[in-house]
Amino acid sequence: MSEAKEQILNLKHLKKSYGNHQVLRDISFNVNKGEIVTIIGPSGGGKSTTLRCINLLEEPTGGEIDFHGKNILAPNFNRNIYRAKVGMVFQQFNLFENKNVLENCMVGQELVLKRSKKEAHDIALTNLKTVGMGAYINAKPQQLSGGQQQRVAIARTVSMNPEVLLFDEPTSALDPEMVGDVLDAMKKLAKAGFTMIMVTHEMAFARDISDEILFINDGVIAEKGAPEQIFNHPKEKVTQKFLHNFKRNEL
Amino acid sequence: MKSRFKWVTAIIAVLVSLIIGFNFNNQQTLAAKKDPNVLKIGMEANYPPYNWTQTNNANGAIPIEGSHTYANGYDVKIANIIGKRLGRKVVVVKTEWDGLLPALTSGKIDLIIAGMSPTAQRRKAINFSKPYRQGTFVVLTKNSSKYANAKTLNDFKGAKLTAQQGTVHYELIKQLKGAHREPAMRDFAAMRQSLISGTIDGYVAENTEAESLKMVYPNAKAITISKMPGFHVSKDESTTSIGIDKKNKQLLNDVNKILATIPNNKRNKLMSQAVRQQPNSGNSTSKGAKKENWIVSTVKQYGGMIIGGVGMTLLLALVGTIIGFIIGLLVSIVRTIPTPSTRYKNWLLNFIKWLLSVYVEIFRGTPMMVQAAAIYYGIAQFWHINLNRTVAALFIVSINTGAYLAEVIRGGITSTPEGQFEAASALGMTHTQSMWHIILPQAIKNCLPSITNEFIVNIKDTSVLSIISVSELFFVGSTIASQTFQFFPTYLMISVIYLVLTFTVTEIFNFIEKKLIGDKNYNLNTNQIQVSTAKDAGANN
Ligand SMILES: Nc1ncnc2c1ncn2[C@@H]1O[C@H](COP(=O)(O)OP(=O)(O)O)[C@@H](O)[C@H]1O
Numbered sequence: 001m002s003e004a005k006e007q008i009l010n011l012k013h014l015k016k017s018y019g020n021h022q023v024l025r026d027i028s029f030n031v032n033k034g035e036i037v038t039i040i041g042p043s044g045g046g047k048s049t050t051l052r053c054i055n056l057l058e059e060p061t062g063g064e065i066d067f068h069g070k071n072i073l074a075p076n077f078n079r080n081i082y083r084a085k086v087g088m089v090f091q092q093f094n095l096f097e098n099k100n101v102l103e104n105c106m107v108g109q110e111l112v113l114k115r116s117k118k119e120a121h122d123i124a125l126t127n128l129k130t131v132g133m134g135a136y137i138n139a140k141p142q143q144l145s146g147g148q149q150q151r152v153a154i155a156r157t158v159s160m161n162p163e164v165l166l167f168d169e170p171t172s173a174l175d176p177e178m179v180g181d182v183l184d185a186m187k188k189l190a191k192a193g194f195t196m197i198m199v200t201h202e203m204a205f206a207r208d209i210s211d212e213i214l215f216i217n218d219g220v221i222a223e224k225g226a227p228e229q230i231f232n233h234p235k236e237k238v239t240q241k242f243l244h245n246f247k248r249n250e251l
Numbered sequence: 252m253k254s255r256f257k258w259v260t261a262i263i264a265v266l267v268s269l270i271i272g273f274n275f276n277n278q279q280t281l282a283a284k285k286d287p288n289v290l291k292i293g294m295e296a297n298y299p300p301y302n303w304t305q306t307n308n309a310n311g312a313i314p315i316e317g318s319h320t321y322a323n324g325y326d327v328k329i330a331n332i333i334g335k336r337l338g339r340k341v342v343v344v345k346t347e348w349d350g351l352l353p354a355l356t357s358g359k360i361d362l363i364i365a366g367m368s369p370t371a372q373r374r375k376a377i378n379f380s381k382p383y384r385q386g387t388f389v390v391l392t393k394n395s396s397k398y399a400n401a402k403t404l405n406d407f408k409g410a411k412l413t414a415q416q417g418t419v420h421y422e423l424i425k426q427l428k429g430a431h432r433e434p435a436m437r438d439f440a441a442m443r444q445s446l447i448s449g450t451i452d453g454y455v456a457e458n459t460e461a462e463s464l465k466m467v468y469p470n471a472k473a474i475t476i477s478k479m480p481g482f483h484v485s486k487d488e489s490t491t492s493i494g495i496d497k498k499n500k501q502l503l504n505d506v507n508k509i510l511a512t513i514p515n516n517k518r519n520k521l522m523s524q525a526v527r528q529q530p531n532s533g534n535s536t537s538k539g540a541k542k543e544n545w546i547v548s549t550v551k552q553y554g555g556m557i558i559g560g561v562g563m564t565l566l567l568a569l570v571g572t573i574i575g576f577i578i579g580l581l582v583s584i585v586r587t588i589p590t591p592s593t594r595y596k597n598w599l600l601n602f603i604k605w606l607l608s609v610y611v612e613i614f615r616g617t618p619m620m621v622q623a624a625a626i627y628y629g630i631a632q633f634w635h636i637n638l639n640r641t642v643a644a645l646f647i648v649s650i651n652t653g654a655y656l657a658e659v660i661r662g663g664i665t666s667t668p669e670g671q672f673e674a675a676s677a678l679g680m681t682h683t684q685s686m687w688h689i690i691l692p693q694a695i696k697n698c699l700p701s702i703t704n705e706f707i708v709n710i711k712d713t714s715v716l717s718i719i720s721v722s723e724l725f726f727v728g729s730t731i732a733s734q735t736f737q738f739f740p741t742y743l744m745i746s747v748i749y750l751v752l753t754f755t756v757t758e759i760f761n762f763i764e765k766k767l768i769g770d771k772n773y774n775l776n777t778n779q780i781q782v783s784t785a786k787d788a789g790a791n792n
C-alpha cells in the first residue's frame with residue numbers, strides 16, 4: 001500500500017498574524033493521498049485561518065506549505081493552477097449569484113482548466129446528479145435553500161477534479177433538517193477516495209469518516225490522533241474540556 | 252492617510268485647472284485649418300433686428316452651420332455684402348454671446364457680426380472694424396409702468412433694470428441714479444419675457460430693439476436716455492463694429508474698405524428692412540381674423556426642429572451614457588486592481604490610479620457647462636483642432652458621465668460580497684477572470700438604478716450644452732421662444748417633452764430591472780416538464 005502513503009500536503013511550522021495578533025503560532029501536519037483529516041476546536045482557535053492559508057486566500061506570515069514536496073510560497077510558484085487543485089467549500093456556500101446552478105459548476109472548468117463547453121457541461125451535470133441537485137440546473141442560487149446551495153457548491157468544487165478538498169464548517173449555516181443531505185454528499189466523496197481536510201462541529205460524522213483528528217486551540221495543534229483516541233480518550237485538558245462542553249450542548 | 256491622499260488629489264486638480272487656464276491666456280492662437288472660400292460669421296442669431304433665426308431662406312437669409320435653420324437680420328445683410336465683395340460663401344455659426352470672442356480667437360469663426368460694441372475691454376482680445384451702426388440707448392419699459400414718463404437719469408429711482416450679460420448696456424444702468432441693477436440676462440428673449448411678466452421694470456438696449464419689441468408687444472415704451480443731461484457714453488460703446496482676430500490684419504483692411512462703400516442711408520434702409528422682416532408671429536396672431544391654435548401652428552412651423560432637438564438630446568444622453576459607462580467601467584476596474592508583486596509595477600499602478608482619481612475629482616467637481624465651454628473652445632485654442640459641435644458635445648457628456656459612473660461602479664464592486672471574490676479565486680480564476688465573469692456582472696446589476704438615473708440626468712443636463720450651441724431640445728426651445736415670443740407656452744411644451752422622455756426611459760429601465768431580478772422561487776415542475784419532454788422527444792427519434 002505504498003500509494004496510500006503518498007504525501008500531498010505538508011505544513012511546516014505555519015504561522016499567521018494580523019498585525020500584532022498572532023492567530024496561528026505553529027501548525028505542522030501532513031496529509032496523505034486519500035486521507036480524511038478533520039480539524040476541531042473552539043471558535044477563534046484558528047481553524048478557518050489554517051484552511052485559508054492552505055489555499056492561499058490568506059498569505060502565511062511564517063513557515064512553509066509543501067504541495068507534492070514543492071513550497072507553494074515560493075515566488076515563482078503558479079498559484080492559480082495550485083488553487084484549482086485544492087478545492088474549497090465555504091460555510092456561506094458563496095455560489096456565484098449571477099450564474100445558475102449549472103453555470104456555477106462550469107465556469108471554473110472553462111476558464112481555469114480550459115475545458116470545452118460540452119465537456120464542462122457533462123462533468124458538471126454528473127456531479128450535480130451525485131449530490132442530488134440534477135433537477136435544479138437552471139435555478140439561480142437565490143432560489144435554493146441553504147442545503148441545496150451547499151450541495152451545488154460541493155459539485156462546483158468537485159467538478160474541478162481537485163486533489164484535495166477543503167471544507168470549512170459546511171453545515172454550520174444550515175437548518176438542522178438540511179444537514180443530513182450535505183453530510184451524505186460528503187460521505188459519497190469520501191467513499192470515492194477524495195483527500196479531504198475539513199473543519200466541522202458534526203462530531204459523530206467526524207468520528208465515522210476521519211482518518212485523523214486535529215484539535216486546534218489558540219493557534220496551535222493541542223492534540224492529534226485517530227478519532228477513537230481523541231473522542232474516547234483525550235489526553236489534553238483543553239480537549240477534554242472542549243468535548244465535555246460540546247456533549248453537554250448537544251444534549 | 253486616506254483623507255490626506257484625497258486632499259493632495261484635490262489640490263492637484265485645482266493646479267491642473269490653473270495651468271490649463273494660464274496656457275489659454277499665454278497661447279498665441281493660430282487659426283484652425285479651414286476652407287478659405289467660406290466666410291464664417293459668428294452671431295447669436297437671437298438678437299433681432301441685428302440677427303435672428305428663421306426656418307426658411309426667405310429675404311436673403313443664410314444657412315446656419317450644422318442645422319437646417321437660417322439666420323437673417325441687419326448683421327446678416329452686412330455679412331452678405333462683405334461676403335459678396337470678398338468672393339466668399341457666407342455661413343453663420345450660431346454662437347452664444349459669451350462664446351463669441353473665444354470662438355473668434357480659436358479660429359472657429361472669421362468675423363463677429365453680432366451687434367457688438369468695440370469696447371476697450373474687448374479691444375484687448377480682438378480687433379474691430381470701423382463702426383457699421385451708430386446706436387441710441389433706450390430704457391424699455393411698459394406704457395403702464397410708473398417709469399414710463401421718466402425725463403431725467405434720476406427718474407429711474409427704485410426701478411428694477413437689467414441688460415444683456417457682458418454688454419455696455421449693463422454698465423449704463425449705473426448712470427441711472429437709484430435704479431436697482433438686477434442680474435444681467437443671457438439674451439434679449441429672456442429680458443423681453445421678464446419685462447412682459449413684470450419681474451423687471453425695464454431693460455437697457457438700443458433703439459432698434461425698441462422698434463422690434465413694439466412690433467410684438469405694443470404696450471412697450473422706449474425712453475431714450477442717450478440725450479438725457481449728464482448721460483455719458485464713449486464713442487466705442489455707442490457704436491457697433493465687426494470683430495476680427497488680431498492676427499488677421501488683411502481681413503480687417505478688407506472689411507474696413509467694404510464698410511466704407513456702404514453709405515449711411517443704405518445702412519438705415521437695411522436696418523428698417525430688418526426691423527420689418529424680423530419674426531413676429533405674436534404680431535400676426537393678434538391681427539389674424541381666426542386664431543389658429545398655438546400648439547398646432549408651432550408644431551406646423553417648428554415640428555421638424557423640435558424633433559431634431561429631441562433626437563439630439565436623446566443621442567447625447569444615450570451615447571454619452573453608454574460611452575461614459577464604458578469609461579467608468581474601465582476606470583473602476585483599474586482602481587480596484589490589487590497591489591502587484593513587483594515594486595516597479597506597484598509604483599506604476601499607483602500612479603495610474605492617482606491620475607484616474609484626479610480625472611474623477613475634476614469632472615465631478617466642476618459644472619458640465621463650464622467643462623463644455625472650456626473643452627470646446629480650449630481644444631481649438633490649444634491644439635488647433637476644430638471639433639464638430641456634436642462630437643464635442645458627445646465627448647463632454649461621455650467624459651463627464653464616465654467620472655460619475657466610475658465612482659458608482661467602484662461602489663458596486665466593493666459592495667459585492669467578499670465571498671464571491673474568494674470563491675472565484677479558490678477555483679483558480681485570475682483577478683481579471685473573476686472581475687469579468689463574476690464580480691462585474693453583479694456589480695453592474697446592482698448599479699443599474701444609478702446608471703438609469705445618470706441617463707435621466709443626462710437627458711435633462713445636456714441642456715447646458717446650449718453654451719456651445721448644440722441644437723438639443725432646450726436650445727431649440729429657446730430659439731422658438733425668441734422667435735414666437737411665446738415664452739411660457741414654449742417652455743411649457745419643452746418641459747412636457749422632457750418629462751415624457753424621462754418618464755418613458757424610467758419605465759423602460761424599470762422593466763429591464765424587473766426582468767433581471769427574476770423569480771424569487773424556482774419552479775421545479777416547469778423545469779422538470781421541460782427536461783422530460785426533451786427526453787421524450789429524444790426517445791421518439
Ligand atoms: N482578517 C482578519 N483580521 C484580523 N483578525 C482575524 C482575521 N481573520 C481572523 N482573525 C482572527 O483570527 C482568529 C482565528 O480566526 P478563525 O481562524 O476564523 O477561527 P476559527 O475558524 O477557529 O473559529 C480569531 O481571533 C479572529 O478574530
Ligand SMILES: [Mg+2]
Binds near residue numbers: 047048049169
Ligand atoms: Mg471558522
